[in-house]
Every structure is written in structure tokens, then in C-alpha cells.
Amino acid sequence: MSSQDIPEENLPAEQGAAHGAVGVADEKHPFADPGLPPHEHRIQDIDERAAKRSERTVALLFTVSMLATIGFIASFVAIDVDKSVYIWPLGHISALNFALGVTLGIALFTIGAGAVHWARTLMSDVEVADERHPIEASPEVREKVFADFKQGAKESAIGRRKLIRTTMFGALTLVPLSGVVLLRDLGPLPEEKLRHTLWSKGKLLVNMNTNEPLRPSDVAVGSLTFAKPEGLEEHDHGFQNEIAKAALMIVRIQPENIKDKRELEWSHEGIVAYSKICTHVGCPISLYEQQTHHVLCPCHQSTFDLSDGARVIFGPAGHALPQLRIGVNDEGYLEALGDFEEPVGPAFWERG
Amino acid sequence: MSTTANTDSRSRGKAPAGERVADWADGRLGIYSLAKANMRKIFPDHWSFMLGEICLYSFIIIILTGVYLTLFFHPSMNEVEYHGSYVPMQGQLMSEAYKSTLEISFDVRGGLLIRQIHHWAAIIFLAGMFVHMMRVFFTGAFRKPREINWLFGFLLFVLGMFTGFTGYSLPDDLLSGTGVRFTQGAILSVPIVGTYISMFLFGGEFPGDDFVARFYSIHILLLPGIMLGLVVGHLILVFYHKHTQFAGPGRTNKNVVGMPLLPVYMAKAGGFFFLVFGVIALIAGIATVNPIWALGPYRADQVSTGAQPDWYMGFAEGLVRAMPGWEINLWGHTLVLGVFIPLVIFGLFLALIAVYPFIESWVTGDKREHHILDRPRNAPTRTAFGVAWITAYMIMLIGGGNDIVATHFHLSINAVTWFVRIGFFAGPVIAFIVTKRICLGLQRRDKDKVLHGRESGIIKRLPHGEFIEVHEPLSQEHMYTLTAHEQYKPAEIGPTVDENGVERKAKSSEKLRAKLSNAYYGEGNQIPKPTVEEYREITSGHGHH
Numbered sequence: 001m002s003s004q005d006i007p008e009e010n011l012p013a014e015q016g017a018a019h020g021a022v023g024v025a026d027e028k029h030p031f032a033d034p035g036l037p038p039h040e041h042r043i044q045d046i047d048e049r050a051a052k053r054s055e056r057t058v059a060l061l062f063t064v065s066m067l068a069t070i071g072f073i074a075s076f077v078a079i080d081v082d083k084s085v086y087i088w089p090l091g092h093i094s095a096l097n098f099a100l101g102v103t104l105g106i107a108l109f110t111i112g113a114g115a116v117h118w119a120r121t122l123m124s125d126v127e128v129a130d131e132r133h134p135i136e137a138s139p140e141v142r143e144k145v146f147a148d149f150k151q152g153a154k155e156s157a158i159g160r161r162k163l164i165r166t167t168m169f170g171a172l173t174l175v176p177l178s179g180v181v182l183l184r185d186l187g188p189l190p191e192e193k194l195r196h197t198l199w200s201k202g203k204l205l206v207n208m209n210t211n212e213p214l215r216p217s218d219v220a221v222g223s224l225t226f227a228k229p230e231g232l233e234e235h236d237h238g239f240q241n242e243i244a245k246a247a248l249m250i251v252r253i254q255p256e257n258i259k260d261k262r263e264l265e266w267s268h269e270g271i272v273a274y275s276k277i278c279t280h281v282g283c284p285i286s287l288y289e290q291q292t293h294h295v296l297c298p299c300h301q302s303t304f305d306l307s308d309g310a311r312v313i314f315g316p317a318g319h320a321l322p323q324l325r326i327g328v329n330d331e332g333y334l335e336a337l338g339d340f341e342e343p344v345g346p347a348f349w350e351r352g
Numbered sequence: 353m354s355t356t357a358n359t360d361s362r363s364r365g366k367a368p369a370g371e372r373v374a375d376w377a378d379g380r381l382g383i384y385s386l387a388k389a390n391m392r393k394i395f396p397d398h399w400s401f402m403l404g405e406i407c408l409y410s411f412i413i414i415i416l417t418g419v420y421l422t423l424f425f426h427p428s429m430n431e432v433e434y435h436g437s438y439v440p441m442q443g444q445l446m447s448e449a450y451k452s453t454l455e456i457s458f459d460v461r462g463g464l465l466i467r468q469i470h471h472w473a474a475i476i477f478l479a480g481m482f483v484h485m486m487r488v489f490f491t492g493a494f495r496k497p498r499e500i501n502w503l504f505g506f507l508l509f510v511l512g513m514f515t516g517f518t519g520y521s522l523p524d525d526l527l528s529g530t531g532v533r534f535t536q537g538a539i540l541s542v543p544i545v546g547t548y549i550s551m552f553l554f555g556g557e558f559p560g561d562d563f564v565a566r567f568y569s570i571h572i573l574l575l576p577g578i579m580l581g582l583v584v585g586h587l588i589l590v591f592y593h594k595h596t597q598f599a600g601p602g603r604t605n606k607n608v609v610g611m612p613l614l615p616v617y618m619a620k621a622g623g624f625f626f627l628v629f630g631v632i633a634l635i636a637g638i639a640t641v642n643p644i645w646a647l648g649p650y651r652a653d654q655v656s657t658g659a660q661p662d663w664y665m666g667f668a669e670g671l672v673r674a675m676p677g678w679e680i681n682l683w684g685h686t687l688v689l690g691v692f693i694p695l696v697i698f699g700l701f702l703a704l705i706a707v708y709p710f711i712e713s714w715v716t717g718d719k720r721e722h723h724i725l726d727r728p729r730n731a732p733t734r735t736a737f738g739v740a741w742i743t744a745y746m747i748m749l750i751g752g753g754n755d756i757v758a759t760h761f762h763l764s765i766n767a768v769t770w771f772v773r774i775g776f777f778a779g780p781v782i783a784f785i786v787t788k789r790i791c792l793g794l795q796r797r798d799k800d801k802v803l804h805g806r807e808s809g810i811i812k813r814l815p816h817g818e819f820i821e822v823h824e825p826l827s828q829e830h831m832y833t834l835t836a837h838e839q840y841k842p843a844e845i846g847p848t849v850d851e852n853g854v855e856r857k858a859k860s861s862e863k864l865r866a867k868l869s870n871a872y873y874g875e876g877n878q879i880p881k882p883t884v885e886e887y888r889e890i891t892s893g894h895g896h897h
Contacts, residue, residue: 101637
């Protein structure tokens with residue numbers, strides 16, 4: 001590679017080499033490597049009583065560990081799984097979890113502390129030097145490997161019998177395709193799935209909390225109501241998938257405060273219905289400022305102005321929330337006048 | 353010594369039981385040659401070498417506790433009604449995954465502890481890898497011959513992030529479901545194939561019935577399987593290369609100075625495993641992590657405020673939060689730049705870690721092995737680059753919690769977001785300049801210490817009334833340590849006239865390298881080491897001044 005063209009002498013000298021090998025500092029080599037410093041004895045190396053003290057400390061730690069394990073088993077047997085205790089400053093916590101955690105923690109920690117104390121005070125701390133050898137092989141070994149490889153390749157005749165080589169590579173390239181094809185049934189194709197929701201003309205807006213169809217009088221100015229399409233029940237199979245698209249946010253704004261013309265048209269007496277699913281990455285929007293008519297997505301703080309076509313006024317969302325056109329049916333209930341006109345939720349390539 | 357003992361024992365045929373077992377194994381596995389090379393292998397000592405151990409041990413703890421959790425966890429999204437022992441959830445609809453997690457937390461004795469050890473260990477594992485990687489980076493331990501091990505570590509870090517993410521998504525609680533929704537929304541932003549990937553990953557529309565089971569097999573088998581292989585490879589390479597060491601008396605590029613594996617490191621490292629495990633068990637006993645019972649089961653139309661991923665995903669979260677919502681609609685297609693650009697930056701920012709060793713070795717043109725660690729100050733440009741990277745990372749971590757920062761410090765969320773947007777670009781530049789200055793300042797101080805000695809704090813009055821501070825010369829060990837580092841000369845563009853006198857144009861890659869090399873090692877980018885002449889001039893002359 002091109003890095004070869006930096007000359008060797010441009011590289012710094014080996015560490016220490018410039019000042020000569022291990023030696024005593026003198027006029028000529030004031031920074032010479034003095035070599036390994038002499039070993040300094042620890043108190044335990046020279047005083048048998050100190051060594052005995054260390055031994056007792058280590059043994060004590062190991063003994064504490066044994067006691068803690070007994071404590072663990074005792075807590076497991078004795079403490080009820082749903083018992084809660086007050087422990088300052090942790091507050092009310094599970095007594096069993098606390099007892100098991102503390103006893104297990106102590107049992108493990110003291111084994112570690114004992115072993116480390118043993119190593120630090122009683123095992124030899126004399127530093128020894130070991131040689132390193134270059135990772136790369138010697139030129140002879142390299143020659144031998146290449147010669148062997150060439151001989152092996154030659155004996156296989158892979159270079160000469162081109163037909164075998166070509167068909168083998170072909171077969172090896174194709175065979176993983178079976179694995180790729182097998183992945184096809186991981187899921188369906190997108191088709192139009194992201195474009196439609198359960199909403200359609202005449203579907204009543206059902207209050208998410210009371211499970212009752214909403215009347216205009218149920219929606220007060222300044223309140224935020226969540227709604228779902230009639231017929232969609234929590235116990236239904238596929239409820240999650242449907243609510244992930246159909247969830248609705250309903251607010252009432254004084255009609256004169258609605259700035260967007262179409263929004264006003266699609267509303268009923270100032271009641272507007274917007275998709276609850278954020279157009280950024282799909283979190284449900286749930287924070288409403290009644291004075292400003294702003295809604296905020298708690299996940300990434302995209303903020304939309306519900307009085308102005310739900311346009312984005314802050315945050316990372318890329319486009320306004322889709323509005324659902326609503327009206328009132330003959331019995332005085334709020335109903336949808338169709339599906340959303342654009343896909344709800346995060347944007348995607350085919351959205352257009 | 354041991355060989356003679358073996359032949360003796362074999363001929364006598366009644367060696368101690370331990371030796372006979374070892375002989376039996378050696379006859380089948382050849383363990384003696386392995387033990388000969390490794391039993392008394394020398395490891396150098398430094399506190400920062402423990403960081404990697406923390407990662408290894410927390411990984412082992414995660415595997416142990418993870419196996420236990422699989423005995424009780426049901427990776428199923430079947431909706432069931434809860435009638436268990438946790439009163440506040442009575443009658444609620446939830447997935448079996450969530451229900452079994454409640455049972456692990458409330459009905460299985462010790463289940464909560466193991467769950468919390470598992471989660472805490474994962475948090476510590478990722479944090480450990482992050483800090484361990486910094487240690488390796490700032491000391492230049494990634495240089496030849498360790499580049500591949502650096503890549504192994506990098507892969508472990510990235511895979512660890514995704515293993516963590518798939519793991520905390522499994523309980524199917526409100527918070528983790530929100531995280532999965534975020535991921536799905538981000539996948540949708542990928543041009544052309546985004547919707548297809550989403551449909552295939554979730555088995556249809558979000559959330560579907562499949563993702564918990566699929567994440568489960570990814571979380572407990574696929575990713576940890578790869579990681580286990582990488583960990584083993586990482587350790588084999590550490591043994592094979594032998595550990596790096598800092599410069600010091602008697603420590604050269606051709607030796608490794610320290611204490612032997614048996615017994616010292618067997619005890620220290622083995623003991624350290626228990627210390628790490630013990631501390632994590634204590635934390636899990638007193639500190640709640642991911643209280644899924646407080647969050648409730650996932651519902652696609654519900655969310656709570658203050659939603660945060662685990663810390664290691666905070667950087668990606670920050671990128672997504674700080675990015676303006678750009679969307680381009682062209683020819684019936686939507687380019688969701690507001691989400692896709694953060695996704696790409698996330699990948700590129702991580703990829704910088706992977707490629708850095710190769711960039712630096714290209715700039716230096718150094719093909720030699722390096723076993724002596726750099727002190728960060730002695731590689732100012734590398735250190736500054738690393739600090740700049742960390743600065744950008746940390747700013748995005750703040751961005752990932754912009755709502756938390758805003759509410760806790762009573763700041764405007766808009767102001768925090770704008771700070772993050774500007775800080776992501778300005779912060780690294782400032783950090784780079786400041787770090788480099790600090791490094792050069794420290795290099796100057798080292799040089800001063802070598803040439804003038806250490807300030808002793810003793811004030812002396814001279815006969816004519818002048819006060820001076822006495823400087824003590826450094827010990828030879830200290831002086832050697834401070835002057836042992838390598839200093840590169842900046843690479844130059846090769847001769848522009850070849851041997852025949854024909855002019856050639858310098859390649860642009862050559863020019864780039866000369867420029868980079870100058871930025872790394874040129875004048876003003878490193879302080880020349882004290883020379884023998886300088887030292888002699890000062891010490892032989894008037895003593896001190």
C-alpha cells in the first residue's frame with residue numbers, strides 16, 4: 001500500500017533504544033533505562049505475625065461468605081414473597097428481594113475480597129519479566145506455508161480445471177438463495193395496509209374510557225378525549241394492530257379560534273378529531289395544553305397546533321397530524337364521514 | 353521439572369489422584385503444552401486493565417441469570433386476563449410475556465432479584481465496554497498487532513447494544529413497547545425497503561403477534577451466541593498477544609513485566625469476578641431497575657411521559673430528538689430525512705470507532721508492533737479526537753433525555769433541544785482544541801520536570817538575599833519513564849522528481865496523508881522530548897534558576 005513509501009528512518013526509534021539498553025545513567029545516557037527496580041518487601045514478607053493476621057482476615061472473609069449463604073437460604077425459606085418492609089432510605093420494598101440481594105451480595109463479595117486480600121498480602125509480589133516474540137512468522141515459515149499452499153492448490157487442479165471452479169462458485173453462490181427465499185413468509189407485503197384504518201363513513205366515535213358513543217355535548221372546551229371506532233373491542237383479536245392506527249384525539253375549540261379553513265370544514269361545532277399517532281415515529285400523543293391548543297408527544301416532544309391543522313410547531317415530526325372528518329348522525333352521535341385521507345403514523349417511502 | 357515428575361509417576365503408576373486425573377486429560381487433550389505456556393503467564397498490573405474484566409464478568413453474570421429467567425418467561429403475545437397476586441393489575445388484559453414477567457417479579461421467590469441482577473449487569477456490561485474501549489483508545493493499545501481485537505471489541509459493543517435493546521423489549525410493558533414502536537417508525541423511514549423490513553420483522557403490521565417471540569430468539573440465542581464466540585476470540589487474542597504495559601524501568605517493547613497467572617492473577621481476577629457479582633447482587637437487592645409492574649402492559653394507543661431507553665441507546669434517541677423534521681416528497685415517494693439521517697449518523701458515528709486504528713496506522717505508516725502503552729498526553733491529536741467523539745456522544749445523551757433535563761432543571765425543552773443541535777457540532781470542535789492544549793501543556797510540564805527537577809517546596813535564601821525554590825532532580829526511573837515515549841516525525845510528500853529527473857505529480861492521498869501527519873506530529877502538535885544536550889547544558893551549568 002501507499003504507506004510503504006514512508007521511509008523507515010522517519011519512524012521514531014524503539015522505546016529506550018535511543019538511550020542504550022538497560023544501564024546506569026551517566027554523562028552520555030542521562031535517561032537510560034535503569035532496569036527493574038529491586039523488590040520491596042511487604043510487612044507480611046518479613047513479619048510472620050503480620051502474615052498470620054492476613055491469613056486470619058482472609059479466613060474471616062470466607063467465613064462471612066459461608067454465613068451469608070446460610071442467611072440467603074434462610075431468607076428464601078422464611079420470608080414471604082409478598083412481604084414488604086420499610087427500610088430507610090429505600091422506602092417500602094420487597095423484604096425477600098432485599099434479604100436475598102444483600103445476603104447473596106455479601107456471600108459473593110467476601111469471597112472476592114478474601115481472594116484479592118490473599119493475593120495482595122500473602123502471594124509473592126515479585127515482578128518477573130517474560131519475553132515477547134514477534135507475532136509474525138519467520139521468513140522460513142512463511143516460505144513453507146506458501147509453498148505448501150501452492151502445492152495443495154496445484155494438486156487440486158483448481159487453477160487448471162476451470163469448469164470445476166466456475167461451476168463450484170456458481171453452486172456455492174446459488175445455494176444460500178434457498179435460505180433467503182425461506183425468509184419470505186416472515187410477513188406479508190406492505191400493499192395498502194398502512195393507508196387504511198378501521199374508520200369509515202358512519203362509524204360512531206366511541207369514548208375510550210367509558211366505551212359509550214360520544215355526543216357533541218360530551219366534549220367540553222379544554223378537555224382532551226380519546227376515541228376509537230365503534231365495534232372495536234379490547235378483547236378482539238387484532239385490537240392492538242387496529243388501535244395502533246385508529247386511535248383518535250378529540251378536542252373542542254371555539255370555531256372562531258380555528259385558523260385552518262379545512263379543519264373548520266371537517267369539524268363539528270368546533271369539535272375536531274385528529275389521529276393520536278405521532279407522525280414522527282408513531283408514539284401516541286397524549287399531552288394537551290388547553291389554552292394554546294398545542295398537543296405534545298411525550299416521546300420526542302414533537303408539538304402540533306390543533307387549532308391550525310395540527311401543523312408541526314416544534315420537534316422532529318415531519319408533517320401534520322391527519323384529521324378525521326366528522327359529523328353528527330340522526331340520533332345525535334358523533335360519527336366519522338370516511339377514513340383518514342392520508343396514512344396515519346410515521347412517514348414511509350411509499351407514502352407520497 | 354514437571355516432566356521428570358510425570359515420567360516418574362507414570363513409571364511408578366501410583367501418583368497422587370490429582371496428577372493421575374491431569375495425566376488422563378493430557379493423554380487425550382494435550383493440556384500440558386497449553387498449561388506450560390499459560391500457567392505462569394505474566395500479566396502486567398494497572399488499575400485500568402480491570403475494566404475489561406468487569407465486562408467479561410458482567411457478561412458471564414448475564415448469561416447465568418438469563419438462563420434462569422428463560423425457565424419462567426413465556427415469550428408469547430397471546431392476550432390473557434391477569435388474575436395473579438399483584439392486586440393493581442387484576443382483570444387487566446396483557447400479553448403472556450408481560451404476565452410471566454409479573455410472575456417472575458412477584459411469585460417466583462428470588463425471581464425479582466435475578467431479573468434485577470440481569471438488567472443491572474446488562475447496564476454495567478455496556479458501561480464497562482464503553483470505558484474499557486476508552487482505555488484502549490487513549491493508551492493506543494489498539495495499534496498493531498491488536499487491530500483485529502479492537503474490531504472484536506467494537507462488535508461486542510454494538511451487538512451488546514442490540515442484545516440489550518431486544519432484552520428490555522421482551523416484557524412487553526408500556527415503556528418497552530413504546531421503544532419498539534420507535535424502532536418500527538425508524539425502520540419505516542428507510543428508503544425503498546423500510547415498509548418491507550417492518551412487515552417482515554413484525555410479521556405484518558405493528559405490533560402484531562410475533563415480535564416478542566422473534567426478539568426472544570434473537571436475544572437469547574442469535575446475538576449472545578455470536579457474542580460468546582467474539583468474547584472467546586477476544587480473550588484468546590489477549591493471551592496470544594500478551595498484555596500491553598505502560599513504559600517504565602525494565603519494561604520494553606520486547607518484554608512483559610508483571611506477576612504470574614498462577615497464583616496471583618488466578619486469585620485477583622477470580623476474586624474480582626466475585627467482587628463484581630457481589631456488587632451487582634447488592635445493587636439488585638436495594639435498587640429497582642425497570643419496574644414493569646408500575647408501567648403497565650403495552651397498548652399501542654397509550655404512553656407515559658419521560659419515556660427513556662436504557663442509557664446505551666440514549667445516543668440514538670438524542671439524534672432522533674434533535675433532528676429537525678425534514679421530509680421530502682418527490683414523484684409519489686417520501687424521503688423521511690428527519691428520521692433516516694439520525695439512523696445513518698448513528699451507524700457512521702459507531703463506524704468511526706471501528707476504522708480509527710486503520711486511519712492512524714495509515715497516517716503514521718508505522719508497521720511495527722506496539723506493546724508499550726502511550727500516556728494520553730503524549731498522543732495529543734489522538735486524545736483530542738477521542739475526547740471530541742465522547743463530547744458529541746455525551747451531548748446526544750443529554751439530547752436523548754431532553755425532557756428529563758428540562759423538567760429537572762426547569763429549563764425550556766426548546767432551549768435544551770437547540771443547545772443539543774448546536775452543541776453536537778460546536779462541542780467536539782471546542783473539546784478537540786481544549787484537549788490538545790491540555791495535552792501539550794502536560795507534555796511541557798513533563799519536559800520541565802526532566803530538565804529542572806521536581807519543585808521541592810523548600811525556599812532557600814541565598815547569601816545576597818535572593819529567595820529561590822530548590823528543585824530536586826528526578827530519580828533515574830522517573831526520568832526514564834517521562835522520556836520513554838516515541839515521537840513521530842511528520843510524513844512528507846515523497847520526492848516529486850523521480851530518479852530519471854522526470855517530474856511526477858504527488859497523489860492526492862499522499863498530500864492528504866502529509867497534511868494529517870503534520871496535524872498529528874508537526875510543529876506545535878507535540879512538544880519535542882528533552883534531549884541529552886539540553887539536559888547537560890542545564891545540569892552542568894549553574895545548577896538551577
